[in-house]
Amino acid sequence: MLWRCFTISKNEQQINEEIRDKELRVIDSDGTQLGILSAKDALKIAIERNLDLVKIAPQATPPVCKIMDYGKYRFEQAKREKEARKNQKVVDIKEIRLSLNIDTADFNTKVNHANKFLKSGDKVKVSVRFRGREMAHTSLGTDLLKRFAESCSELGNVEKIPKLEGRSMVMFISPKPVK
Numbered sequence: 001m002l003w004r005c006f007t008i009s010k011n012e013q014q015i016n017e018e019i020r021d022k023e024l025r026v027i028d029s030d031g032t033q034l035g036i037l038s039a040k041d042a043l044k045i046a047i048e049r050n051l052d053l054v055k056i057a058p059q060a061t062p063p064v065c066k067i068m069d070y071g072k073y074r075f076e077q078a079k080r081e082k083e084a085r086k087n088q089k090v091v092d093i094k095e096i097r098l099s100l101n102i103d104t105a106d107f108n109t110k111v112n113h114a115n116k117f118l119k120s121g122d123k124v125k126v127s128v129r130f131r132g133r134e135m136a137h138t139s140l141g142t143d144l145l146k147r148f149a150e151s152c153s154e155l156g157n158v159e160k161i162p163k164l165e166g167r168s169m170v171m172f173i174s175p176k177p178v179k
Contacts (some may be wrong), residue, residue, distance in 0.1 A: 014055040015070055016043060023062040024055075029069075036062055093172075095125045098143060098148070102133050111151040118155040118175045128169045141169040149173060 019039050026034040026042045031050060037045075046067045047051040054073070057064035059085040094117040096110050114124045126148055128141040145162040152173055 001005065014058070014119070015052050016046070019043070019063075019065065020052060021055075021063050025060070025062050026053075026063045027056075027064065031115050038132075042067075046159045048179050075122050083151050089121060092122045094122050095127065098126065098128045098144060100128060100130065100137070102142065102144070106149075107148075113146065114148070114152050114173065115155050118152060118173065121175050123159070123175070124156065124173045126171045130169070135167065138164055138169065145169060145171045 021039055023036050024042050025038055026037050026045070027051070028034055034042075034045070042065060043053050049067060051067050052070035053065050054070055055063055055065050055066055094114075094174065096114055098107070098110060101108075114126070117124050126145060126173065128144055130141060134141075141164075142162050149158045155175040156175050158171065159174040160170070162169050162171040
């Protein structure tokens with residue numbers, strides 16, 4: 001019984017024997033061009049130097065290959081990707097719901113929550129839900145959201161102005177960039 005092992009990886013680069021092109025433009029490990037060679041000759045040079053032949057630009061004519069240590073290259077590439085992921089900041093959207101007839105104490109509590117979210121770097125979605133006959137007074141909802149935006153103006157900027165979507169009016173506030 002014959003078993004064959006296939007490496008399943010997400011890399012799209014061809015290495016060593018996988019390269020089937022007749023002619024290749026070959027770049028040495030130090031960056032100098034060796035010129036246009038056949039795949040067999042390029043692979044022979046790579047094996048002599050104990051390195052790999054990697055196709056880095058398959059769309060070019062002729063395809064460009066580089067002689068390099070592929071394991072080291074993959075390790076450095078994974079390290080760069082990990083570093084890039086570490087530096088990314090995931091921005092969450094926190095929602096605050098208001099009612100049209102909110103009291104001042106409740107309003108201030110909601111503003112304090114929004115300020116806390118903005119300090120931590122999250123976006124805030126502020127929505128006012130209209131119920132029943134309140135739909136006839138959407139201008140009151142706009143005034144309420146504008147007052148809310150003014151209360152949060154120290155820590156955030158209005159990203160999307162108040163807009164009526166169905167029975168609720170929505171506004172987005174994003175945190176101000178840290179200097």
